[in-house]
Structures are given as structure tokens and as C-alpha cells.
Amino acid sequence: VEATAAAMPFNENKAAEHGREAALDPPEGTQIVPPSSLVTASTLAESNTSEKLGTRAEEGANPTVGSLDRVRVDSSGQRLTTNQGVPIADNQNSLKAGLRGPALLKDFILREKITHFDHERIPERIVHARGSGAHGFFESYKNQRKLTRAAPFQEAGKITPVFVRFSTVAGERGSKDTARDARGFAVKFYTDEGNWDLVGNNMPVFFIQDAMKFPDLVHAAKPEPHHQMPQAASAHDTFWDFVSLMPESTHMLMWLMSDRAIPRSYRMMQGFGVHTFRFVNERGQSSFVKFHWTPLQGTHALLWDEAVKISGCDPDYHRRDLWEAIEAGAYPEWELGVQIFSEEDAERFSFDILDATKIIPEELVPITPLGRMVLNRNPDNFFAETEQVAFCTAHVVPGIDFTNDPLLAGRIHSYVDTQLSRLGGPNFHEIPINAPIAPVHNNQRDGLHRQAIHRGKVSYEPNSLGGGCPFQAGAAGFVSFPEPVEQDEVRGKPEKFAEHFNQAALFFNSQTPVEQAHIAAAFRFELSKLTVPAIRQRVVSMLRNASEELAAQVAEGLGMPLPDAMPRALPKPPKAEVDVSQPLSMFARPGNTGVATRKVAIFVGDGVDGDQVAKAQQALLDAGAVGRLVGPRVGIFTAADGSEIDADASFENEPSVLFDGVIIPDGEGTAKVWARDGRAAEFVKDQFRHLKTILALGEAVAFVEGAGVLRDEGDPGLLLQSEPEDAAVNQFLEALALHKHFGRETDPPML
Ligand code: HDD
Numbered sequence: 001v002e003a004t005a006a007a008m009p010f011n012e013n014k015a016a017e018h019g020r021e022a023a024l025d026p027p028e029g030t031q032i033v034p035p036s037s038l039v040t041a042s043t044l045a046e047s048n049t050s051e052k053l054g055t056r057a058e059e060g061a062n063p064t065v066g067s068l069d070r071v072r073v074d075s076s077g078q079r080l081t082t083n084q085g086v087p088i089a090d091n092q093n094s095l096k097a098g099l100r101g102p103a104l105l106k107d108f109i110l111r112e113k114i115t116h117f118d119h120e121r122i123p124e125r126i127v128h129a130r131g132s133g134a135h136g137f138f139e140s141y142k143n144q145r146k147l148t149r150a151a152p153f154q155e156a157g158k159i160t161p162v163f164v165r166f167s168t169v170a171g172e173r174g175s176k177d178t179a180r181d182a183r184g185f186a187v188k189f190y191t192d193e194g195n196w197d198l199v200g201n202n203m204p205v206f207f208i209q210d211a212m213k214f215p216d217l218v219h220a221a222k223p224e225p226h227h228q229m230p231q232a233a234s235a236h237d238t239f240w241d242f243v244s245l246m247p248e249s250t251h252m253l254m255w256l257m258s259d260r261a262i263p264r265s266y267r268m269m270q271g272f273g274v275h276t277f278r279f280v281n282e283r284g285q286s287s288f289v290k291f292h293w294t295p296l297q298g299t300h301a302l303l304w305d306e307a308v309k310i311s312g313c314d315p316d317y318h319r320r321d322l323w324e325a326i327e328a329g330a331y332p333e334w335e336l337g338v339q340i341f342s343e344e345d346a347e348r349f350s351f352d353i354l355d356a357t358k359i360i361p362e363e364l365v366p367i368t369p370l371g372r373m374v375l376n377r378n379p380d381n382f383f384a385e386t387e388q389v390a391f392c393t394a395h396v397v398p399g400i401d402f403t404n405d406p407l408l409a410g411r412i413h414s415y416v417d418t419q420l421s422r423l424g425g426p427n428f429h430e431i432p433i434n435a436p437i438a439p440v441h442n443n444q445r446d447g448l449h450r451q452a453i454h455r456g457k458v459s460y461e462p463n464s465l466g467g468g469c470p471f472q473a474g475a476a477g478f479v480s481f482p483e484p485v486e487q488d489e490v491r492g493k494p495e496k497f498a499e500h501f502n503q504a505a506l507f508f509n510s511q512t513p514v515e516q517a518h519i520a521a522a523f524r525f526e527l528s529k530l531t532v533p534a535i536r537q538r539v540v541s542m543l544r545n546a547s548e549e550l551a552a553q554v555a556e557g558l559g560m561p562l563p564d565a566m567p568r569a570l571p572k573p574p575k576a577e578v579d580v581s582q583p584l585s586m587f588a589r590p591g592n593t594g595v596a597t598r599k600v601a602i603f604v605g606d607g608v609d610g611d612q613v614a615k616a617q618q619a620l621l622d623a624g625a626v627g628r629l630v631g632p633r634v635g636i637f638t639a640a641d642g643s644e645i646d647a648d649a650s651f652e653n654e655p656s657v658l659f660d661g662v663i664i665p666d667g668e669g670t671a672k673v674w675a676r677d678g679r680a681a682e683f684v685k686d687q688f689r690h691l692k693t694i695l696a697l698g699e700a701v702a703f704v705e706g707a708g709v710l711r712d713e714g715d716p717g718l719l720l721q722s723e724p725e726d727a728a729v730n731q732f733l734e735a736l737a738l739h740k741h742f743g744r745e746t747d748p749p750m751l
Pocket of ligand 1: 125126127131156165166183184185186199200201205210211214272273275351355389390391408410411414415416419611682
């Protein structure tokens with residue numbers, strides 16, 4: 001029997017659940033054979049064509065599959081059992097003293113089921129609770145042995161499996177994806193010398209310079225403790241109170257108020273290691289590095305109004321986007337690069353490379369590309385993989401080492417520590433998603449949930465009874481970089497940490513006018529939500545040190561006089577090396593994947609031009625975009641030529657904000673029906689307001705204009721063709737590839 005819903009039209013056992021006879025002789029459950037396309041452990045293992053070393057990556061290859069195969073569970077064709085493997089006769093009824101009698105305590109099957117259920121949840125992450133993960137691989141372009149002995153970079157073409165988790169920071173596990181927030185970008189490399197976790201964000205700087213302030217920052221950013229509001233939002237008193245008393249946060253606030261904080265997709269964000277790390281080569285020589293992930297898909301964002309509306313109609317927007325792209329085989333890809341510099345370079349910079357509130361402008365140190373990362377497999381199970389994955393900055397491998405960044409120091413402690421309570425004990429490294437593919441041998445023993453069964457009587461070193469094993473690796477193992485330390489023990493900060501505004505100014509001045517306007521609007525929105533005017537004033541006074549222009553715009557937007565500038569910690573700040581750095585603009589990275597994975601609505605209804613619908617659908621498919629037929633309801637409509645068109649979405653269940661563009665075909669009276677449907681007009685208005693590409697053909701043009709769209713011949717995203725041109729859909733695709741049409745944007749929006 002094929003595994004479709006049609007194969008099980010109704011529950012034929014339902015009647016047999018009743019009465020004494022059924023209780024004594026419960027029926028076997030209905031079963032179906034899984035369809036051949038169902039991916040099972042064995043079919044996945046067959047597709048595992050990549051070797052760890054010396055091979056080139058192949059699309060669809062999943063180097064992690066082999067290692068996780070041993071723990072995969074596939075229940076197709078299997079009987080239901082208890083956790084002890086006892087077959088369960090009846091999964092519908094608890095054990096009772098008589099059909100209408102009390103339930104019995106000895107019902108171990110009910111009790112096991114309920115008890116397990118009662119403990120299904122684990123504590124959510126204190127930050128980054130909301131996230132989505134994917135498997136993939138990293139492929140090194142070259143042998144980088146001169147630079148580092150880290151395993152992933154030892155051969156050209158070497159493949160290292162990875163698991164990546166993207167996240168928002170402040171919201172809880174079930175919060176919306178499109179909150180204004182930084183995004184986590186955490187990568188676990190399963191190298192053959194152990195696991196290396198690069199736990200970064202989509203912004204290259206951080207709010208604070210010292211881990212001592214992290215709990216304060218998070219308490220201020222999280223929902224306020226007395227009433228637990230607002231959820232997944234920074235627009236509230238405590239957040240702005242804290243950051244405005246911490247001027248070192250100004251640079252990060254610029255990033256946070258920029259469109260980086262509302263990405264179009266996890267696939268369209270950069271990633272950064274943030275801190276300065278070290279690469280160490282075989283000879284023990286070290287260079288400083290900053291890690292950068294650059295998306296092939298380009299860096300693109302939503303508009304704020306769009307983000308707000310998406311959070312209502314699809315809170316899983318980014319999760320769904322990542323999942324669907326990977327399922328469709330449009331594997332997202334990033335290039336990993338590093339800025340490499342020496343101790344001497346670092347001393348010359350006007351800023352301190354140990355200060356996580358600073359970037360190194362690419363004009364000072366360009367990015368050297370190292371390899372590419374491709375995400376090509378969705379997890380089998382969200383909890384087992386995405387929820388239980390434990391990233392720790394302490395997880396480094398030979399060839400990679402820390403610097404004295406005081407924020408990093410705190411992180412090296414914090415991540416391992418938090419897993420102890422989140423995952424319930426010290427053996428979280430044995431959870432399959434966390435287990436390295438490199439073998440693990442040591443004398444650590446026991447603890448909650450221990451999986452390994454260690455053999456023999458030796459669990460100490462040195463020993464003679466175990467032949468001295470496991471023996472220490474010596475120079476082949478992790479040797480900490482011998483950084484000289486010769487200073488007084490003090491609680492304090494180096495002088496260069498006192499300059500807080502140069503790079504905030506650099507960031508703002510490097511943005512396009514469109515991006516600058518969005519930053520000003522974001523500050524205006526966030527600060528408008530505050531209930532304490534003094535906090536607003538403090539933020540604006542802080543902004544004056546970064547940009548007078550921005551501060552003035554924000555003050556005007558809030559209807560308040562411009563306050564005095566905040567006194568600086570350093571009255572005479574050092575001069576910055578560069579005033580403008582073009583790579584800091586999102587527009588510097590349009591990407592090279594064109595319209596692939598972009599979502600387009602094709603309006604349908606009775607009387608629609610079926611030929612135009614079919615041609616549009618085919619053209620989108622050919623271009624790798626996703627066309628959805630959207631009508632007043634889902635289901636069958638009759639086109640003008642009598643053919644049937646099956647709408648798979650409706651104005652109600654997939655509103656405008658879920659699409660990157662819309663095609664509105666001609667028809668016989670169809671547009672008149674749309675014109676009477678407020679949801680259709682709303683759809684078109686939002687497409688226009690959110691700067692998307694609109695193609696209207698024939699009688700649909702009048703409908704679009706009636707919906708409030710302002711005709712402008714110079715707007716490349718507005719294709720209104722009363723006489724449809726042959727190239728109409730191609731023109732649409734070209735305009736769609738531009739992502740948004742910012743020339744249309746006004747503040748406030750004109751409609
Ligand atoms: Fe953190 C999670 C990124 C500073 C303490 N952090 C966490 C995650 C990311 C980051 C991406 C989610 C990992 C996952 O998907 O499971 N954190 C950063 C970046 C920082 C940073 C880029 C600054 C450069 N974090 C930071 C500091 C501390 C922490 C200074 C503490 C001193 N972070 C944690 C944590 C979390 C965490 C509490 C929560 C859950 C977890 O670790 O596994 O330990």
C-alpha cells in the first residue's frame with residue numbers, strides 16, 4: 001500500500017476500541033509500507049560519498065551521515081513497544097478495574113508513557129533560545145599549513161562535516177523569527193582532531209568589552225522581570241537604560257539598528273567570529289585572525305513593517321526558509337575567510353584588537369578566503385540535533401588558539417558551564433550531535449547519563465596495568481600558544497578600550513542613504529517605545545558622538561530637543577585610520593544566486609488567463625524561483641480557456657509579506673473580483689509598500705492602480721502592461737533579482 005493519506009482514509013480500528021471483547025483481544029494497528037522515496041538510514045548512508053580527506057565535495061553528500069547512522073531510529077514496519085522493548089497491545093486505553101472502573105497504578109505502560117512525556121522539555125538556552133540548524137560540510141580551497149595546523153585546512157579539497165545553528169538572541173524558544181535582533185551563527189566543525197566550534201554572530205562586534213557585564217546585558221535585554229514583557233524585542237526601558245549607560249555599546253547599536261537585524265533569510269547573512277583568535281602552525285608560529293563568513297546568496301534584509309507583519313503570519317519565517325531551501329536542493333553556501341595580521345600590526349592600530357566592540361576595517365587588513373561551507377541536509381529530528389547541540393567557545397583544536405580578549409575569556413567558561421544544567425550533566429559530549437568523529441579516550445568516568453562502556457580496570461594515568469594507555473599525545477596534541485605573561489593582577493581595561501565612537505561613526509558613514517534612513521527610523525521606533533524620557537535623551541546624547549546627522553534625525557523623529565553630547569571617556573580620541581569602509585554596507589554584497597529560492601505569488605481566480613499563469617509558473621521554475629498560485633481561496637478555479645487551475649495558497653493563508661514579488665495575470669472579469677476583495681488589494685498595497693516587484697497584465701493593471709499603487713515609469717519594479725509584452729515575465733525576473741526597489745521608498749510610506 002502506498003504511504004499516502006488516501007491509503008488510510010479513516011481509522012478502521014476506532015469501533016474496535018469499545019467493549020469487553022476488544023479489551024481482551026485488542027486489534028493490530030493499521031500499517032502501511034513507507035514510500036520508496038522515504039529517506040531511511042540505509043539510503044542516507046549510501047549517499048555518503050564523501051571521504052573525510054582529500055576528496056572534493058559533491059552536492060548532496062552528507063559526511064555526517066555515517067557517524068550518526070548508529071543512533072537513527074526508523075519505525076517504518078515496526079511494532080510499538082515500551083522503552084524496555086515490550087510490545088504494546090493497546091495504545092488507546094489505560095488499564096482499568098472494569099470498563100467504567102478506576103485506572104490502576106500497576107499500569108506500567110501508561111505510567112511510562114506519561115512520565116516520559118512529563119520530562120520532554122529541557123531548559124531553553126538563556127540566550128539564543130530560538131534557533132534552527134542544518135548539516136553540511138566545509139571544503140578547504142588550499143593547504144594552509146604555513147598558517148595553521150588546524151585539521152580542516154591541511155589539504156586542498158579536504159572535507160570537514162559541520163553542523164550549523166542560526167538563532168535570534170533575546171526571544172524565547174517559541175518566539176518569532178523576525179524580531180529586531182542580532183543573529184547567532186554557530187558552526188561546529190567535526191574535524192579529525194576533535195570538534196572546533198566557531199560560535200559567532202551575524203554582526204562583527206558586541207555590546208560589551210568584558211564578560212563581567214554579560215549577565216547585566218542579558219538581564220536588561222530580556223523581557224522585563226516584573227511582567228515578562230516585551231517578548232523578543234529590544235524596544236523597552238531596561239535595554240536602552242543599560243546600553244545608554246555603557247557607551248562602549250554604541251558601535252554594536254549601530255549594527256543592531258541597521259537592516260542586519262532583520263535579515264531576509266538566515267541564508268543571506270554574513271557571519272563573524274567577532275573576537276581576534278590565533279592560528280598556530282606546525283612550528284608553533286602564531287598569527288592573529290578574525291573569521292568572516294560571506295554568503296553566496298548576498299546580504300539582504302526585510303523592511304521593518306514587513307518584519308512586523310511576518311511575525312504575525314509566519315513566526316517560523318526564517319526556519320521555514322532554511323528548511324525549504326535545503327529540501328529543494330538550493331543548498332546555501334558561505335565562503336570562510338580570515339583577516340590575518342601580526343602582533344606588530346595590532347600595536348599600530350588606533351584600537352585594541354582585544355576589544356570586541358571593534359572591527360578591523362578591510363582597508364587595513366583584507367580578507368583571505370580559506371574555503372566554502374555548504375549546508376545540504378536538514379536534521380532528522382529537531383530536538384535530538386538542533387536543541388541538544390552544544391556549542392562551546394572552549395572547543396578548539398590544535399592550530400587554533402585564543403587571545404586575551406576579556407569577553408572571550410568569560411565565554412570559554414560560560415558555554416561548557418551552561419550545558420551542564422541545560423543538558424543535565426557532564427556527559428553532554430556523548431549526545432550524538434555533540435560527539436566528535438575523532439575518537440575519544442581519557443580517564444574521565446561515570447556521571448549522569450554515561451553512554452560509553454569503558455573496559456578494563458584502569459582509569460588513571462600514569463599506569464602500567466593498562467600499558468600506559470591512553471597515553472598523552474605530546475607535540476601531536478593541543479599545545480597552548482606560549483604567550484608571555486608578565487603583569488600585575490588588576491581589574492581594569494587597557495587605555496585604547498576607552499574610545500567608543502570612532503567605529504560607530506565609521507559604520508554609519510559607510511552606509512548608503514537608504515541604510516542610513518533605516519537606521520534613523522529604527523532608533524526612532526525603539527526609543528519611541530520607552531516610558532522614561534531621560535533614557536531617550538541619554539541615547540540621543542550618546543549618538544551625537546557618533547553622528548550629529550543621525551542624532552538630529554532621531555531627535556526630530558521623537559519630537560524632542562537635541563540634548564548635549566555625552567561626555568567622552570577619552571576627551572582626545574585617537575584619529576581613526578579610515579572614515580568610510582564600503583564593505584560595511586549590505587549593498588556591497590548582492591550575491592550571485594539571482595532569483596533562486598525567491599518566492600513569487602501568481603494571482604489566480606475564475607476566468608484568469610490560464611496561458612499566462614502556466615508561462616509564469618514555468619519561467620519561475622526554470623529560474624529556480626518558487627511560484628505559488630494564490631487565489632481568494634485554495635482549490636480549483638476555472639481559467640478563461642476552460643482549464644482547471646489548482647490554487648495552493650490564498651490571500652488569507654499566505655499574505656503579501658511572505659512573497660518577494662507578485663504576478664497578476666489578465667483574465668475575464670477576474671480582476672473585478674479581486675478589486676472587491678479587500679485582502680487582494682491589501683496584498684498589492686503591501687507588495688508596493690515593501691518595495692517588491694509587481695507585474696500586472698491586461699485588466700489587472702486597473703485593479704493594481706485601484707489598490708493604490710502609484711504609477712512611476714522610472715520604477716524598475718513596477719511593470720504595468722495593459723498590452724502584455726512577450727518578454728513580460730523575463731522583465732519581471734530581472735527586476736526580482738534586484739531584491740527591492742528602494743527608489744520607491746518614502747518615510748512615511750505614500751499610499
Ligand atoms: Fe554567547 C549562546 C554568540 C557573548 C554566553 N552565544 C550563544 C550562541 C551564539 C552566541 C551564536 C548560540 C549557540 C547555539 O546555537 O547553541 N555570544 C555569542 C557571541 C558573543 C557572545 C558572538 C560575543 C562575541 N555569550 C557571550 C558572553 C557570554 C555568553 C560574553 C558569557 C560570558 N552564549 C552564552 C551562553 C549560551 C550562549 C549562556 C546560551 C546557550 C549556550 O550558550 O549554549 O553560555
